[in-house]
Amino acid sequence: MMGRFLPILLLALAVGPSTLAPASERVMLTGSSTVAPLALEIGKRFERLHPESRFEVQTGGSTRGVLDASSGMADIGMASRALKATEQDLTAHTIALDGIGIIVHQSNPVGELSREQIVAVFTGEIRNWQALGGPDRHITVVNKAEGRSTLELFLQHFGLRNSQIRAQVVIGDNQQGIKTVAGNPGAIGYVSIGAAESEQERGVAIRRLPLDGVPASVARVRDGSYPLARPLNLITRGDIPPRLKGFIDYARSAAVSDLVEGLYFVPLRP
Amino acid sequence: MFRSGLDHGRRYNADRLLAPLLRLSAAVGALLLLLVVGFLLYEAWPVLRGGGWQAFWRDEGWYPLEGLFGLMPMLWASLAAALGAVLLATPLGLASAIFLQFYAPPLPAKLFRLVLSLLAGIPSVIYGLWGLTVLVPLIGRLQPPGASLLAAVLVLTLMILPTVALTGAAALGAVPRAWLTGAEALGMSRKGLILGVALPAARSGIAGGVLLSIARALGETMAVLMVAGNVVQLPTGLFEPVRVLTANIALEMAYATDGHRAALFASGLLLTLLVLVLAIAAARVSRGEPRHG
Numbered sequence: 001m002m003g004r005f006l007p008i009l010l011l012a013l014a015v016g017p018s019t020l021a022p023a024s025e026r027v028m029l030t031g032s033s034t035v036a037p038l039a040l041e042i043g044k045r046f047e048r049l050h051p052e053s054r055f056e057v058q059t060g061g062s063t064r065g066v067l068d069a070s071s072g073m074a075d076i077g078m079a080s081r082a083l084k085a086t087e088q089d090l091t092a093h094t095i096a097l098d099g100i101g102i103i104v105h106q107s108n109p110v111g112e113l114s115r116e117q118i119v120a121v122f123t124g125e126i127r128n129w130q131a132l133g134g135p136d137r138h139i140t141v142v143n144k145a146e147g148r149s150t151l152e153l154f155l156q157h158f159g160l161r162n163s164q165i166r167a168q169v170v171i172g173d174n175q176q177g178i179k180t181v182a183g184n185p186g187a188i189g190y191v192s193i194g195a196a197e198s199e200q201e202r203g204v205a206i207r208r209l210p211l212d213g214v215p216a217s218v219a220r221v222r223d224g225s226y227p228l229a230r231p232l233n234l235i236t237r238g239d240i241p242p243r244l245k246g247f248i249d250y251a252r253s254a255a256v257s258d259l260v261e262g263l264y265f266v267p268l269r270p
Numbered sequence: 271m272f273r274s275g276l277d278h279g280r281r282y283n284a285d286r287l288l289a290p291l292l293r294l295s296a297a298v299g300a301l302l303l304l305l306v307v308g309f310l311l312y313e314a315w316p317v318l319r320g321g322g323w324q325a326f327w328r329d330e331g332w333y334p335l336e337g338l339f340g341l342m343p344m345l346w347a348s349l350a351a352a353l354g355a356v357l358l359a360t361p362l363g364l365a366s367a368i369f370l371q372f373y374a375p376p377l378p379a380k381l382f383r384l385v386l387s388l389l390a391g392i393p394s395v396i397y398g399l400w401g402l403t404v405l406v407p408l409i410g411r412l413q414p415p416g417a418s419l420l421a422a423v424l425v426l427t428l429m430i431l432p433t434v435a436l437t438g439a440a441a442l443g444a445v446p447r448a449w450l451t452g453a454e455a456l457g458m459s460r461k462g463l464i465l466g467v468a469l470p471a472a473r474s475g476i477a478g479g480v481l482l483s484i485a486r487a488l489g490e491t492m493a494v495l496m497v498a499g500n501v502v503q504l505p506t507g508l509f510e511p512v513r514v515l516t517a518n519i520a521l522e523m524a525y526a527t528d529g530h531r532a533a534l535f536a537s538g539l540l541l542t543l544l545v546l547v548l549a550i551a552a553a554r555v556s557r558g559e560p561r562h563g
Contacts, residue, residue: 033525140415145500146335147525163333168415168511170500172521176402183407186414 027247030058031065031078034149035232038096039078041259042251053247066090069235075244077235080149091240092233095251096265099193099221099229100150100157103178105185106205110134113209119158121188124166129186142180142189143167150174154190157228174264175199182206192264193221193229221266232265310542313535322529323536332502332513334522334530341537343504347512348541350419350505351494352487355426360480362427363434367476370435371442372464383439390432398496401425406497413509417499420508425493430483437482441475442468474555481552485545491516515541 029039036059043055062079069077069090083092102118104110110132113121120126122141129137143165144151155162169187171177174195181187182205196208197218208216212227220226234248250256257267317323322339329340366386370379401421410416445468453467469476499511500521513521515537526534 138414140410145521146333147522147530161333161336163331163336163338167501168499169417170502170511170513170521172495176496179402180406180417183403184410184414184416186410 025052025243026054026056027076027244028056028058028074029076029078029234030060030068030074031235032062032080032149032232033059034080034098034152035065035078035095035234038232038259038263038265039076039234039251041263042095042256043247045256045259046247046250049250050246055247066235069237072237075236075241076248079233079235080153080230082231082233083235090235090237092231092235093240093248093252094231094233094268095256096232096260096267097221097229098149098153098232098265099216099218099226100154100190101193101196101208101216101228102188102190102211103181103196103206103208104188105181106207107185108134108207110209112213115158115212119160122158122160122165122167137186140168140184140187141166142169142171142177142187144177144190145170145172148172150190150192153228153230178204178206193218193226194261194264194266218266219270222268222270229266307539307542310535310539314532314539317529317532317536322533326533326536332518334526334533339529339533340502341515341518341533343502344513344515344518344537345540347419347498347505348488348514348516351422351426351498351512351514352484354419354423355430355487356480356484358423358427359431359434359483363431363479363483364438364476366431366435367438367442368464368468370439372460372468383436386432386435389428390436394429394490394493395496397425397429398493401493401497409509415499415511417497417511418509419498419505419512421497421499422494422512422514423508425497426487426490429490429493430487433483433486434479437479438472438476441472441479444475445471478552478556481548481555485548485552488541488545488548489516491520495520 027043029036029043036057040055040057043057047053047055057078058074062081065074065077065079066083066087067077068074070087077090079092080098083090102113108129110129113132117126117132121132121139122143124141126132127139129135129139143162144154146162151162154160155165169180169189171180171189174191177189177191178195178199181189193208193216196206196216200206200208210216214220214226216226216228221229234251236244236248240248252268254267254269257269260267311318317339325339327340327342329338331338331340332344366382370382374382401424402417405424406416406418406421408416409418409421449467449471450463453463458466494514495517498514498517500513500517501511502513502518503510505512519534519538522530523534
């Protein structure tokens, strides 16, 4: 199989350097695997508008994104968190927001759960809705599979480790989570707010629980009042070099809102 | 069968032309399998080399991000789901095959065969979607959460039933007419003929089909992922959620790095070897079939 590709490879090497964009137009992005798919999509669209530019996206976590931006290893770092006070030499450009909504079945009468109650439910200390003022019904905890960014944000927010969670169902993507909760009156789970809101509007039998008294909606994530949310940032060092400014402005513009929503994130503007 | 010398000679010439071609395509097929196994070995090597594979049965639970890689519960879940499905599908499939071969009038037989072929061709994600939106809530009403080993077994049963039925019908159809007419001439009842002559004569073909369907059940991913609940735990009850090896790979591969990724490939290697063993067993069993002639 290698033999078939070898000539193509050699050909690519031979003609490659002359056809590749000059180094100044190549932009390297590294960091958060949550931001990476979005950055990749935005990069692709930007390349179509500006054929001379080339984007290379590598993942390795928010920490790497911050470190690489700081050291100059990458032109732009990607981080799914805000910058810390010690990282003042860097500038964060928020391109989208990521929020998680806790969802239950539509018929579930429980109105709101406190932070402690949610932790107790997910760690298996409370196993029946009766203990939370609901009907005598077994609680089905729906958790995300390891490696998903929603899981990471959820665990981080509630100060849990994944091995502490006693789940009855483990799901992959948001859609599977929503279908699972909609089909089980005793279920509780968490999914991206964008996905939950649009599915609920389409009549799927789920309900989003407010958190700390704030309703779980795209609007509340956007205005920053919903607690279980985080910014998705592009990170640059010092002033933005002119050659990156076009891309960063584009990534923050309404022209990419559909890409943001397509990945169930929340765009900066409605 | 009678075979003339002339006939034999012509066939030999045709063989001379065809044999190299067939040999070549067979070699390509075998080579592809070797490549797949080689690739799996290569990707799983980081775990296999350092003795990291011992974690597969030593570690408590599967939390790759916390460095825990116990995958025995998932292996048992895979086996339990596949065996459960085969236990259900074999009697049903055999009954369908016997109905097709011995009882159904021509038209219903034709229709029934069509239905079976259709069932065999439905994409697994459709079974999964049906399981998730219909079967799981139904089981959930009996005993929550609904997503369970039972749901996986039922969906898998539905998926391998056509395989068992169609291979069974083919095996029964290959039983020489003469044996059946001979049995009839001896005055055997229909029941006696089926149980005493047809089934024993076709048993290796039927067994081969069953083994192949176990392999299919072990390898099924999407449908099981959607209905089994995917909690990593030993399958202790039919209503308990379980995670099978294939579902684990599908759930985590996109996000896995380094040792986690290698561990997933190692579990893929394990599955491939299991399926290989089953396929070899199926071939062995079928080869043991008595030659009719």
